[in-house]
Amino acid sequence: MAEIDTASFVPSLAIDCVVFGFHENELKVLLLKLTGVDVWALPGGFVDKNKDLEKAAIDTLEVRTGLTDIFLRQFHTFGSIARNDPNHPKFLIDKGLISEDLFDWFNQRFVTIGFYALVEYSQVKEPVPGPISEACEWCSVNDLPPLMLDHQEIVEKAHKALKRELSYQPIGLNLLPNQFTMSELQALYETILETQLDRRNFRRKILSYGILKDTKKFRTGVAHKAPALYEFDVSAYKKASQAGLNMGW
C-alpha cells in the first residue's frame, strides 16, 4: 500500500504526462498498470508545494523513463467538475492500493495539467512503475487498455495537440538518428498523423522550411538506389521551433 505524504502537495492540483514513444514507425504511449487490477493510468501525480509545475512534469518523466532531456509540452488543463468521482478513491481503497485515511485527499476535486512528451522509445531502457502500479509499459495509441478517470480523453487530446503541433513546429530532432533519409522523416510524420502522405508534396514542403541539410552522403547497403541522407540544421531548427513554421502571412 502506498505511503503518500499529502501535506507536501498542493491541494486540488495534479499533472498527467502523455509520453508518446516513436520506434520503427509505431506510435505508443507509456502507461502504468495499477497493482492487481486491469486498470491503467498515465504517469503523473500530485504537485510538490516547492516545485514549479513544469519541473514536476520533468521529474515525473525522469523517474519513469530515466530520460532527462525530453521534448515536453503543456497542452491542456482539465478542469471539469465531473472529473471528481468518489467511486475512484473507493476503488483504490477496495483494491488495497491506498489506505482508507486517504479517501478525503483523493476525493478532492482535482484539476490536472496535461503535458505531452515525445521520445525515441528504445532509449527508455526499463520504464519504472510508481507506488500504486506494478508495471510501466508502452501501449499502442490505437489499442489502449482500460484507463482510469478521464485518462483516455487526456491521451486523445494530447495526440490531437501533437498532430496540430506538426503544422507549426519542426519535429524529429532526438527522434531520428543524426542522419536520416527523406522516407524516414516522412514515416515519422505519417505515424503521428496516422495517414499516408504524398512523397513529392512532403519533400517540397519540408525542404521549404530550410531546417534540413543535405549531407551529400547516401544510405548504403540498401537494395535500390541509395537514398540521400539529411540532417537537421540545428540552428535553423531551433529558430523555427521558436518562431513557428507557416507563420508567414
Place this chain on the structure above:
Amino acid sequence: MAEIDTASFVPSLAIDCVVFGFHENELKVLLLKLTGVDVWALPGGFVDKNKDLEKAAIDTLEVRTGLTDIFLRQFHTFGSIARNDPNHPKFLIDKGLISEDLFDWFNQRFVTIGFYALVEYSQVKEPVPGPISEACEWCSVNDLPPLMLDHQEIVEKAHKALKRELSYQPIGLNLLPNQFTMSELQALYETILETQLDRRNFRRKILSYGILKDTKKFRTGVAHKAPALYEFDVSAYKKASQAGLNMGW
C-alpha cells in the same frame, strides 16, 4: 473592502482572462484598475467549487463585458512557485482592499489557468469593475499600465498564442461586420500580428483556405474603385476551426 467567501472556492486555483478587443485597427486588452492605486489586473479570480474551469472563465467575461458568446480559448497554465509572493496580499491589506483575515488565503501558492478571448470592443457597452477594483478599461497592448503579479507576462504569452493561432485557425467571425473588404480582413491580421503584410500574398493565402465567399457586391461610397465585399462561408469556417488550417502535409 471586498467580502470573499473563500470556502466556496477550490484552493490553489485561479483563472485569468486576457480579453483582446479589436476596433478600428487597434488591439487592446481589458484591465481592471485596483481601487485607490495605480496597479492593474486581468479579469479573473478564484474557481467556484461547483463550476467547471471553462464555465468560470465564461462567467467572469460575462460579468465584466455583458457578452455571452465569446471566442474563448485556454492557452497556458502558469504554475511557477515564484508566483507566490507574500508582498502581494500584504499590499492588498495595506491598501484596504481585502481584510487581514484573508492573508492566508491570498498567500497560498496559486496556479492560474490563462484564457484569452477576442471581441469587437465596441460591443462591450460598459465594462464592469470587480470587488477590489474601481475601473474596467481597454488599454493598448503596447502601452500597458503597471500590472500586478505576473499579469504582464500572462498578457504577453496570450498575445503570442493569439498570433500563433492565426497560422492554424481562421479568425474574423464576430470581429468584422458580416460583409467586409479584403483590406479590412487584412487589417485585422496586421493588427494582431503587429506587422504590415503584402497585399497580394495575403489575398492569395486567405483565398486558398476556401473560407471566404465573394458576395459579388461592392463597397460603395468610397473615393477610389469600389472594393469587392466578402463574407465568411460559415460552414467552411467552422470546419476549418475544427480541422485547422495548414494542416495538410
